[in-house]
Structure formats: C-alpha cells, structure tokens
Amino acid sequence: MGRVEPSLLDSLTADPGLQRTAAEALERDGDRAPLALRKAGVDPALAAAALTLADLRRHARGKFGDLAERLYFTRAGLEQATRWPVARRRAARFAAAAHEVTDLCCGLGTEALAFAEAGLAVAAVDLSDATAAYARANAAATGLRVDVRVGDALEAPLAEAVFADPARRSGAGRRFDPADYSPPLDALLDRLAGARFAAVKLGPGIGHEWIPAGAEAEWVSVDRDVVEACLWLGDAAEVPRRASLLKAGEWHELTGSGEERAETGAVAEYLYEPDGAVIRAGLVAELARDLEAHTASERIAYLYGDRLTATPFARAWRVEEVWPLHPKKLKALLAERGIGRLTIKQRGTGLDPAALRRQLKLNGAGEATLVATRIGESHAALLCSEV
Template sequence: MDRVRTSLLEALTADPDLQERAARALAADGDRAPLTLRKAGVDPDLAAAALTLADLRGHARAKFGERADRLYFTRAGLEQATRWPVAVRRAARFAAASTHVTDLCCGLGTEALAFAEAGLEVAAVDLSEETAAFARANAAAAGLRVEVRVGDALGTPLSGAAFADPARRSGAGRNFNPADYSPPLDALLEHLSGARFAAVKLGPGIGHEWIPAGAEAEWVSVDRDVVEACLWLGEAARVKRRASVCKAGEWHELTGSGEERAEVGAVAAYLYEPDGAVIRAGLVAELAAGLGAHTASGQIAYLYADDLTATPFARAWKVEEVWPLHPKKLKALLAERGIGRLTIKQRGTGIDPAALRKQLKLKGDGEATLVATRIGEAHAAILCSEV
C-alpha cells in the first residue's frame, strides 16, 4: 500500500495543474467532484488522491495558513502535525542552541521545515517509506534543504540536538497510553538522553508521572486551545514547568515548580478561569500570586480576587450573585431576572451542563454565565458576566 500511495504522491507532485483542477472541482461541485475529474480523463485513483489532497489542504489552513496550499498531507499526519506558529517558536529555541538537529519520527516533515527556515541543518527520519516521501515532497515544495531518510528512531545515532514527535495513532485509533506510542515513550526518552539538547512533543493529556527527573515540561495553548505538551531534555531544560500561551499571535510564558498550591478563601468580586495550559502545567498558584487571587476550594482551578487584573493567562468574569446549586431554585431565580441565554460552566460538581440547561427551561432576553463549582465542600452556582 505504501508503494501505491507513494506512486500517487509522485504523480501529484509532477502535475500542479491537476492539483489546481481538483481544488476548483471540489469547491464548485462538492460530492460530484470525482465525476468531474473522471469525465476529464483523470484516472480514478489519481482523481481521488488529488481531491483528498485538496480537502486536506483546506483543513490544514487552520494550522499552516496559506502555506498549506502548497504542502502535501495525509489525514493522520495532518492531525498530529504541529501548528506552524508553535513549530516556528520551537525551532527558534533549537536554533539558539545548535546548528543542526535530528528530527526523529518526522511525519510529514512540517516541523523539519520550521527547523530549516530557522537556519538549522536538518536530518529527518521516519520509519514509514510513504511518510518519508511526503516529508521529501514538502521540503521540495517549500524550497528548503532537508535530508529525509527511512529509519528507526531508536536506532538513529544522536549528536548535538534532537527532536521527536512519536506517533500517537495506530490502526485502532488514537493511543492515550505513552507506552503504546510508536516508538514507546519510555524507550524514546532513554534514547534521547544521549543528546545534548533535546525535546519530545506529546499530547496535552500526558500524565505528570511520565516527566523525567530534570526535564522541563511545557504545555502550549493557542487562542485558549491546549494543543500540545513538550518535554525539554538535557541542556534544553530551563525550568520545571512552563505554560506557553499564544493569544492573538503574541506569546506569553508562565513558569514555576508546578508544586505550589494557591491559598483558599471566599468568593470575591471577580472570578478567573486559568488557561488550560496553566492548569495542566500545575501553575495555578503562580498565576494566583500574580493576580493577588485565591481559590475557593483547594481542588478547583477557579481563582477569585477583589481587583480586576488584565492577564493573558486567564479569562475573567464579574461575580454578580452566588446561589446554592439547586436546579429548581436556579430555575426560579433565572426566570425572575429574565435570563434566556445562559452559558453554563462547571468544574468539580459532576453536573451535566446540557442536562441542567433542560431543567432550567430558560426564558427571557437577558444573557449571563452560570458557573457551577464548589465553595469549600459545598456545591454552588455563581452568576457572573464576562469582562
């Protein structure tokens, strides 16, 4: 199958006109696009490949912007590919420490492109011949020099700097257990220990028990969406925990030990919801210190403060009222205030927001946010408005 797909990729890269025709047919004819291309004499398999590429390029723009229109993708490869701003930022950190990098498990090669654009010499390695062919095609399409070869990440000699993005999908779907990554995370970390400067990209749900001693664990979010975690190893490790937040194209960083705990107090005038990267990095206490805030329950990552402080690391709401979390009472209270549009958030109560919404039977022209959470050990509903 790899050879068939590789042959189709070669045919596509050799025919830019077909790529353009496929994109136009998909936009104009939708589901009838395959028939359009076949009527024009295009081989059915090649037509399917061209239309799949056009479709994937459309989805890829969210990660790569306009550069997506000249790159080559597979569905699984695109899903795992790093967003371009994140890759560029990581490449800059590598370029400040080394002149070359070995990109293990390189996938479609998009991370390698960011390394090359940063001025690094790049040796990219992937176990799949088909995937390596896509990486070569992307390097050629971008006009960048990247050495791509087929090989086993764990058998690749390392010197200087190394990066790895182990496959987190298999034929059975996404693998959530790092021991099931390809290659397994524990074996990969052992291999990367031989590199002077190294990093490994992981899914954002990685458990803290997988963080090696001495490593820096970073969680990254882009416009409130936590997109990945990254372990920095060897000389690359600078702090224990880092939350990197990209908001409207601008990067912000919060660092700390990940071991501190915020003070517990009463609900105050403003409620803050920390960015997911801050929560996953265990830096809620560090954020609280910067905001002069505290929690209302030791296990809940909502913060409260008497003063409003602008921060890229959290959203803020003005607290209007605090009620018991009783659906019947909430229904009456919301009806009295004419609130018909309600955003329901919950943390620590176990309620189903959709089920609660049905019970409330909202009516009216008013709009608000209801936060279901805990104050101490008691469940509460906080009516608030975002600022």
Template sequence: MDLVHTSLLEALKADPGLQDRAAEVLERDGDRAPLALRKAGVEPDLAAAALTLADLRRHARAKFGDRADRLYFTRPGLEQATRWPVAERRAARFAAAAGRVTDLCCGLGTEALAFAEAGLAVEAVDMSAETAAYARANAEAMGLAVDVQVGDALRTPLADAAFADPARRSGAGRNFNPADYSPPLDELLEHLRGARFAAVKLGPGIGHEWIPEGAEAEWVSVERDVVEACLWLGEAAQVERRASLLKAGEWHELTGTGEERAEVGEVATYLYEPDGAVIRAGLVAELAQDLNAHTANEHIAYLYGDELIETPFARAWKVEEVWPLHPRRLKALLADRGIGRLTIKQRGTGIDPAALRKQLKLKGPEEATLVATRIGESHAALLCGEA
C-alpha cells in the same frame, strides 16, 4: 513502502495543474467533484487522490496558513502535525543552541521544515517509507534542504541536538498510555540522552509521572485550545514547568515549579478561569499570586479576587450572585431575572450542563454566565456577567 500511494504522490507532484483543478472543483461542485474530474479525463484513483489532497489542504490552513496550499498531507499525518507557529517558535529555541538537529519520527516533516527555515541542518527520520516520501515532497515544495531517511528512531545516531514526535495513534485509535507510543516513550527518552539538547513532543494529556527528573515540561495552547506538551531535556531544560500561550499572534509564558498551591478563600468580586495550559502545567498558584487571587476549593482551578487584573493567562467574569446549586431554585431565580441565554460552565460538581439547561427551561431577553462549582465542600452556582 505502499507503492500505490507513493506513485499517486509522485503523479500529484508532477501535475500542479491537477492540484489547482481539484481545489477548484471541490470548492464549486462539492460531492460531485469526483465526477467532474473523471469527465475531464482524470483516472479515478488519481482524481480521488487529488481531491483528498485538496480537502486536506483546506483543513490544514488552520494549522499552516497559506503555506498549506503547497504542502502534501495524509489524514493521520495532518492530525498529528504541529501547528506552524508552534513549530516555528520551537525551532527558534533549537537554533539558538545548535547548528544541526536530528528529527526523529518526522512524520510529514512540519518540524523539519521549521528547523530548516530557522537555519539548522536537518536530518529527518521516519519508520514509514510512505511518510518519509511525504516529508521529502514537503521539503521540495518549500525549497528547503532536509535529509529525509527511512529508519528506526531508536537506532538512529543523534546530532548534538535532537527532537522527536512519537506516533500516538494506531489502528485502534489514539494511544493515551505513553508506553504504547511508537516508539514507547520510556525507550525514546533513554535514546535522547545521547543528545546534548533535546525535546520530545507529546499529547497535552501526558501525566506528570512521565516527566523525567531535571526535564522542563511545557504545555502549549493556541487561542485557548491546549494543543500539545513538550519535554525539554538535557541542556534544553530551563525551568521546571512552563505554560506557553499564543493569543492574537503574540506568545505569553508563565513559569514555575508546578508544586505550589494557591491559598483558599471565599468567593470574591471577580472569577478567573485559567487557560488550560496553565492548569495542566500546575501553575495555577503562580497565576493566583500574579492576580492577587485565591481558590475557593484547593482542588478546583477557579480563582477569585477583588481586583480586576488583565491577563492573557485567564478569562475573567464579574460575580453577580452566589446561589445553592439546586436546579428548581435556579430555574425560578433565572426566570425572575429574565435570563434566556445562559452559558453554563462547571468544574468539580459532576453536573451535565446540557441536562441542567433542559431543566432550567430558560426564557427572557437577558444573557449571563452560570458557573457550577464548589465553594469549600458545598456545591454552588455563580451568576456572572462580563468583567
């Protein structure tokens, strides 16, 4: 255990007034906040800890809303912590199937708090004594009963339901290979076989080859930002693939096999860009069917249709013109139309939008979107407007 960090955490917990003062001076004085607290008689280490907490709480509001002002964070813990609406939704799925849950690799305790609020009895475990202390502090701050222990996730006996969020960062940075997670994903999946109902949270870039047979793989996006993947195991698996989107406070789900392929056709009146969760889940074909749309290249996840259908699973543009993807020609065409503000999107062409923008030397009062992509095997530029 890091006694220095743990003692500072205890000191912060014991002095809510210091927490409030730190937040105030950080807001008011910025970089001079440490001096302000030291002048008020706060010891340098404690002042630094209070200001760090205040800064982390400020950043945590994007994930936790107002409850962030009561919670305790570390920088690595906040980076990996689940957004509260996502944790809350997952907890509801657990609560519908079980009464007790083991939370492995609990980190700062976000999932444990959501499980407890959903009415589950929670046993939370983390390898780090310091991290476990933060999880306990957060449970206390929220007035929730969570049993937090220090232990090895792979040796922890499991309740009827179990959840895990393996560490995906090390001293060298983010680990993209699941074999390098802590604990390694393959060993963790084997251990979770001991629970009837289980799930493991993963980074959104997880490869489909890591999905066990019979598991449900879910990708989650929040306001168009793909934030995580989740494997649902055992009796928790309901479908093969799921894309779950939170938009304007409302959840939307698209499900399917992940094996279907959309029909290929020509550019049509409207272009749809599927949400990243739909693309990662391999559900573009299912979305195409719902939209009566098709792709123009089987490897590129843009969809085209002649009918504008409102959907939470994609953004839509109206295709105004289709041009060859030649920068000099594009420059002249855009100048003729007085387009000086241009959003450039690309998929499947390898161009650098920033470099292309410099070549175009845009001028004029009009605004548009230019989509660089492939139609069949040809590179094309689609001039688009609002749908």
C-alpha cells in the same frame, strides 16, 4: 481516503495543474467533483488522490495558513502535525542552541521544515518509507533543505540536538497511554538520556508522572485550545514548568515549579478561569500570586480576587450572586431576573450542563454565565457576567 499512495504522490507532485484543477473542482462542485475530473479525462485513481489532497489542504489551513496550499498530507499525519506558529517558535529555540538537529519520527516533515527555515541542518528520520516520501515532497515543495532518511528512532544516529514526535495514532485511533506510543515513550526517553539538547512533543493529556527528573515540561495553547505538551531535556530544560499561550498572534509565557498551591479563601468580586495550559502545567498558584487571587477550593482551578487584573492567562467574570446548586431554585431565580441566554460552566461538581439547561427551561431576554463549582466542600452556583 486519508492517504495518497506513493506512486500517485509522485504523479501529483509532478502535476501542479492537476492539483489546482482538483481544488477548484472540490470548491465548485463538492461531492460531484470526482465526476467533473473524470469528464476532464483524469484517471479515476489519480482524480481521487488529487481530491483527497485538496480536501486535506483545505482542512490544514487552520494549522498552516497559506503554506497548506503547498504541502502534501495524510489525514493521520495532519492530525498529529504541529501548528506552524508553534513549530516555528520551537525551531527558534533550537536554533539559538545548536547548528544541526535530528528530527525523529518526522512524519510529514513539517517540523523539519520549521527547523530548516530557522537555519538548522536537519536530518529527518521516519520508520515508514511511505511517510518519508511525504516529508521529501514537502521539503521539495518549499525549497527547504531536509535530509530525509528511513530508520528506527531508537537506533538512528543523533546530532547535537534532537527532536522527537512519537506517533500517537494507530489503525485503532489515538493512543492515550505513552507506553503505547510508537516508539514507546519510556524507550524514547532512555534513548535521549545522553542528548545535550533535546525535546519530545507529546499529547496535552500527558500525566506528570512521565516527566523525567530535571526535565522542563511545557504545555502550549493556541487561542485557548491546549494543543500539545513538550518535554525539554538536557541543556534545553530551563525551568521545571512552562505554560506558553498564543493569543491573537502574540506569545505569552508563565513559568514556575509546578509544585506550589494557591491559598484558599472566600468567593470574591471577580472569578478567573486560568487557561488550560496553565492548569495542566500546574501553575495556578503562580498565576494566583500575579493576580492577587486565591481559590475557593484547593481542588478547583477557579481563582477569585477583589481587583480586576488584565491577563492573557485567564478569562475573567464579575460575580453577581452566589446561589445553592439546586435546579429548582436556580430555575426560579433565573426566571426572576429574566435570563434566557445562559452559558453554563462547571468544574468539580460532576454536573451535566446540557441536562441542567433542559431542567431550567430558560425564557427571557437577559444573558449571563452560570458557574457550577465548589466553595470549600459545598457545591454552589455563581451568576456571573464576563468582563
């Protein structure tokens, strides 16, 4: 079950004791938890709802930390919900520019909670009565003031600042074409064209062709996982492109035009793999300049430099050897060096790392990283050690 029906949601919000009992039963009894609740005299439908909530809260800890234990979720809503540190950071940017915000397509209302926590007056709008009920429950659970309304994002009145998170899921799964979002992204951007300060959250795979002229496009990663993109519109647009990385609880930003191209050259002593947010934002050239590095192929986002420079925006390896990308030769070379534990990375070769691993039949005590990539127009294998 991925959703608690509204009538049962009301019953759950009114019974914190049942919520605790369900969470304890799920932790203690696992698959037998429903039987434990039924033996305790809990109505089967309500027991199922309480256990669904407990399971969703358990999965939500990675996004919301301890706050997850107070919130109400649906499975689809949790999948689309913004990670709490990301939502709080965005809310701070809004609070520095406005006093009130309209949160369109508010879903479970978690982004609205971050806005309210930042001191903004929040009107949260969702098309679904059932989903709006979750947003109200979450506002009540946290004690934050959010005015939740049912309405169409394309017609709802707008405050001086606007945030939108169009639905990217349907009964058939994720929607990868922005024209299939709910509401469609092009219609939503038309609606926000006159907004003074606005932002639209999108999936990280959004194509650059969807970025309006004059907008800022930001990609966000959390501990190397690219989690979302965001279009900043109107006065909110500060730079053409931004990569924002949260690592070990600290934020780092790289900005630029997104149109520069890094210089190309030979493989050097160190290989850098830029964070996915840097790559998606088109800021590899800006990072290359900071690292005094270059690419070995204009189409591949690996960087090479003769000096090791610490950076939050890339992982680094020392290049030990450069070999032809030929499985039989690689097998012999790795065997000679006694390498039995091998991390295989590839970019630009079409190689299947799992298939290559089977061909190599590794056996040894050594450990290394093998990077399959392009040098100019040729394929190559780089034996590396991470630094």
